[in-house]
Each structure stands twice: as structure tokens, then as C-alpha cells.
Amino acid sequence: RTLLNTYGADVAFQVVPRTFKLPDELDVWADWLQQHPEQDTGLWMLKNNKQRGTGLCLVPTQQAFQACFEITTRPGLEGVPLYRWYLAQQYITQPLLINNRKFGIRLWVVVPGVLPLRVYLHKNGLGLFSSEPYTPATQGSGNRLLGAGHITNYAQNENGDVWDLQQLARELGQSVWKALWLQLANVTALVFSGALRRIQEVQAQMDLHPRQTFQYFGLDFLIDSSLHPWLMEVNATPSMKATHEHQHVAQMIWQQKWEFMQDTFNLLRIHQHMFDEVRVQPTRNCAVCWWWPY
Numbered sequence: 001r002t003l004l005n006t007y008g009a010d011v012a013f014q015v016v017p018r019t020f021k022l023p024d025e026l027d028v029w030a031d032w033l034q035q036h037p038e039q040d041t042g043l044w045m046l047k048n049n050k051q052r053g054t055g056l057c058l059v060p061t062q063q064a065f066q067a068c069f070e071i072t073t074r075p076g077l078e079g080v081p082l083y084r085w086y087l088a089q090q091y092i093t094q095p096l097l098i099n100n101r102k103f104g105i106r107l108w109v110v111v112p113g114v115l116p117l118r119v120y121l122h123k124n125g126l127g128l129f130s131s132e133p134y135t136p137a138t139q140g141s142g143n144r145l146l147g148a149g150h151i152t153n154y155a156q157n158e159n160g161d162v163w164d165l166q167q168l169a170r171e172l173g174q175s176v177w178k179a180l181w182l183q184l185a186n187v188t189a190l191v192f193s194g195a196l197r198r199i200q201e202v203q204a205q206m207d208l209h210p211r212q213t214f215q216y217f218g219l220d221f222l223i224d225s226s227l228h229p230w231l232m233e234v235n236a237t238p239s240m241k242a243t244h245e246h247q248h249v250a251q252m253i254w255q256q257k258w259e260f261m262q263d264t265f266n267l268l269r270i271h272q273h274m275f276d277e278v279r280v281q282p283t284r285n286c287a288v289c290w291w292w293p294y
Contacts, residue, residue, distance in 0.1 A: 001021070003194050006197075007190070011190070015191065015230075015231050017089050017090040018032075018039075018089070018090040019088070019090070022085055022086050023068070026068070029088055040061055040090075041090055041091060041093045042060055043058060044061060044088050044091055045088070046058075047085060047086065047088075048084065048085050067084075067085075068083060095222060095223070096225050096227065101129045101133060102134045102222075103128060104128050104220050104232065105126070105127055105165075105229075106125055106126045106218055106219070107122070108121075108122045108217070108218055109121050109188060109219060110216045110267060111192065112268060114199050114203060121185055121188050124256045124259055126164065126253065126256060128162055129161035131159070158243065158244070158245075159244055162252070187231055191231065215236065216264060217234055218234075219231065219234055219235070220232045220234075220235065240257050
């Protein structure tokens with residue numbers, strides 16, 4: 001909604017897949033489908049407010065509106081239609097695959113201040129793969145919860161393949177990765193600059209000194225077969241957990257996340273002596289680990 005209000009539909013829906021809020025925009029969604037049938041991919045992702053990659057349903061367009069409702073059996077409300085989903089989002093039907101598996105990219109961002117706005121995109125990140133091969137969904141699939149081949153959320157694929165960005169760059173090729181990284185950085189800048197006015201309004205209501213607060217975020221991207229990055233989620237509470245059944249993968253995840261946190265502390269001038277119980281000394285130049293997209 002913030003992107004749409006700030007930049008308009010032409011820009012916003014090049015950053016995120018076309019999305020409609022339910023039930024408020026049910027009529028707007030229907031009008032758009034009627035006016036732009038050539039832009040309809042034929043499949044829509046319905047989302048509710050469940051976390052960890054649950055609460056998703058993929059439906060063909062012709063069944064989407066019916067799927068938005070469920071007939072409740074709750075005592076006293078029997079037979080009453082209720083809205084089951086809060087978002088309808090156009091499904092990306094041609095994701096980029098590696099080894100026939102769908103993957104997403106998790107990046108981390110720190111915002112140490114908004115007067116002026118400062119946004120730092122860390123150069124670490126993770127490629128999170130689905131635990132099953134990807135089978136293209138079809139318009140005749142009917143209402144269904146998604147299988148693991150369509151979901152890259154780590155909570156649903158805890159022991160699936162996980163790569164660092166260096167491995168992903170080697171797989172894609174350095175020139176391709178460099179161009180993709182610039183797109184990821186540009187999207188990051190658009191997202192946070194678009195939200196700046198609202199962030200400043202909230203901070204003013206809190207009556208805090210500009211340098212008394214900071215926030216870190218996890219940004220989740222899906223890359224399509226044309227190498228276009230789609231922002232799927234901005235997570236205000238990204239997990240710093242590092243678990244995997246394979247110890248070397250768990251160690252890699254831990255290293256990626258620890259370096260991000262360590263560099264965040266250095267950026268904010270939270271010094272090592274404040275955390276004597278964590279006996280890890282800085283070994284890298286913090287400045288080379290950040291990309292400043294804004």
C-alpha cells in the first residue's frame with residue numbers, strides 16, 4: 001500500500017506482484033481483471049495473516065473470488081460467509097530455477113536513522129531453496145494449499161538447500177549477479193524512501209531523539225526467469241536462528257547472520273566490550289560489508 005500511494009501502480013507493481021487488499025478491494029480486483037485480461041497470469045496467491053510460510057492458497061482466476069470466502073460452522077454463525085484471506089497477489093508463474101528448484105533471496109537491512117534517512121544493505125544474505133522440485137501450477141489446479149516445491153520460506157524448508165550469496169553468484173555468473181545485485185539495491189532504496197514520510201510521522205509521535213532508535217529488517221525476494229527481482233515481504237522481525245541438520249550448512253548460516261549482526265553493532269558504535277560474554281573479535285573492515293542504496 002505504501003509503494004502504491006507513493007509511486008503509483010506502474011512503479012509499485014514492478015517492485016511487488018500486483019496485490020489487492022481483501023475484502024476492501026474485492027471490487028477493484030474484479031474491475032482490474034475485466035479491464036486487463038491480457039495481464040492476468042491466470043493464477044492468484046491468497047494470503048492470510050499466518051506466519052512462517054503457512055496460510056497460502058494458490059487458485060486459478062475463475063475460482064479466486066469464491067475461494068475468498070468460507071462458510072462458517074461456528075455455533076450461532078452457521079452458514080454465514082466469512083472472509084478467509086486478507087491479500088490476493090498475482091502469482092509469479094515463471095520463477096528462476098536452480099537444479100529444478102525454486103529459491104528466494106533473504107537480504108538484511110539496517111536503518112539507523114530517518115532524519116536524514118539512512119539505509120544500509122548488507123552484502124551478506126542467503127539463498128533459500130524449496131525442499132522439493134518445482135512443478136508448474138496450472139490454471140486447472142483448483143483451490144489448494146501449496147506444496148513445498150512452491151514455497152521457499154525457511155520455516156517450511158528447514159533442512160533444504162541454503163546457499164550464501166557467493167555461491168549463488170558463482171552459479172549465476174558474476175556479471176549476471178552484479179546486475180541483479182544493483183536491481184536488489186535499487187528496490188531496497190525505493191521501498192524505504194517510499195515509507196519515509198510514515199516512519200517520520202510515527203517517530204515524531206514517539207517523541208524520541210533521532211539517534212535513540214534503529215531497526216533491522218529482512219527482505220525476501222523472488223527472482224523470475226527474466227532475472228527480475230520481486231519483493232515478496234519486508235520482515236520487521238527477521239530470524240537470527242541458525243539451525244540445519246547438516247552442521248556445515250548451519251555453520252554457514254550462523255556466519256552470515258553473525259557477520260551481519262557484528263557489522264550492525266560496529267555501524268551503531270555498540271562496541272565489543274559491551275558484550276564480553278561473546279568472545280568473538282572483529283576480523284573485517286565493517287565499511288566494506290555495507291551497500292548504501294539510499
